[in-house]
Amino acid sequence: MSIAISATERRDILQRHAAAIRGSTRTRFFTIATVVFILGLFLYGLTTLETTLWRVLAGFGNLGSFVVLMLPPDPGSWAKALIFVQALFETIAIAFLGTVLAAILALPLGFIAARNVVANRIVHFLARRSLDTIRGVDALIWALIWINVVGLGPFAGMLAIMTADFGAFGKLYSEAIEAADRKAVEGVASVGGGKSHEIRFGLLPQVLPVIASQVLYFIESNTRSSTIIGIVGAGGIGLYLAETIRTLEWQQTSFLILLILVAVSAIDFLSSKLRFAIIGKRAV
């Protein structure tokens, strides 16, 4: 038995189920309009951003020759390699200390910005908006500001990472606290606990694992952002990275990039192990 259908039957089926096969005209029009808009803005962007084909081709030609010059990665001398590794250590120190300090300092603010701890609408609004503003400013800009306060060097970078993360942590904490279960808090209140008891025994045990995993995740991502903070002179490996690129020492550049890649993947590995140990199987 064959299941072939004739041409007329086929047309008939197409006609009867036109909506299912072709889609309605309205959705099709909508799809086409979206695609045209996206592509149009893309082409407009390309033309206004000084992208000519010649420039792109020439640039990729240059890039190819840089890549050839980068191989093999080579720090130049042992003394240089030692300096680079030291700078890498500085970078990791900036990320670690900045994140830890921000995590500790943001704790009280997280409680203030949580709606179920401080019910006052104005306080809540002010705390949230100020956290948003701090978060909206990039760590590089904070670094430039802190350089004016404590001078050039890794200390300014650490303070910059701390300030930028302070806003992010405050927001994350307050959300974790707002999502916490009320029952434990009510239980503490019902046996005569005060406000501070409620927070210590009702809220903290619930939010601490979430917070710990967030802190670990931030240490990971901050290792990446603290590699570039040296570009503006706030310590770490970024200073050497920018310097070797500007002086066209490509082999040293690729050595530095390799160092960063190794360090970041090592920290990724460590922190995923730690997160697993702290939170157990139900990793967030």
Next chain:
Amino acid sequence: MTLAIDRHDPAITAHAESYRQAAASKRRQMLVGIAVFAICVWLSAVGAEVRLGTLIENIHRFPNYIWQTLPTLRLASLGSDLAEWYWGLARWLRLLWQTVLIAYVGTILGAAGAFLFCFAAAANLGRAPWLRFAVRRYLEFCRTVPEIVFALIFVIAFGLGPLPGVLAIAIHTMGALGKLFSEVVENIDLKPVDGITATGGSWWQVVRFAVMPQVLSNFASYALLRFEINVRGASIMGFVGAGGIGQDLIEAIRKFYYTDVSAIMLLIILAVMLIDLGTERLRHALLSLESRS
């Protein structure tokens, strides 16, 4: 009625003893953890050259700096004060628009690249393991190297201007979105894939008719989220000469044009907030579209 417990019952003392031991070992573990943590903090404090004395001595400069960036606005001459504060508004708006365009073009290019690579990086579509391994390592490289490092290299290869910024953002976006996209693909329902395979469809037809309808709305949602992040990233691209408003910002900071700093920062924060709101709306619309179908 009283609930009498014999304290000298051997069963109870055994339990109490084992509890005490468990508590002690937990406390020991905790102490070791705290000690390791303290050593890490101390080492990083040395590494980051923490100088508390300098900080305490100069901390007053921090609020001072922020205070100095604020413009003097008097109620009597509010209009002219505002005009003086935003004296370069036309130029800054043009640069801001350029920043948004850099983020947009970079996001589109990066999302297109991620789209091409994600199907090869997904574990459930039966591509060769060596190809999957290679693509995954490549995407990892793209997202681990910070975009501003790419921008530094591209500025030398392509010359100053927005083009290196676009390419740097595109590469970083490709790495970040490629990972997210491949995770979306790994979470799809495999029944449509089996169906298309059963009717004799090729790998490309499987991707087009079985995978894409399931993942497209999620892809769009992630791309929008990335666009938001890229606007922030594009605003500092100018620090290394790769276009956008960052150029004027770093000049204002370096040359201590205090009120310019606050004016430009306010513009950037406002633009980022507006884009956040807009993309959030769009993403909710996309998600509701998905749940309806």
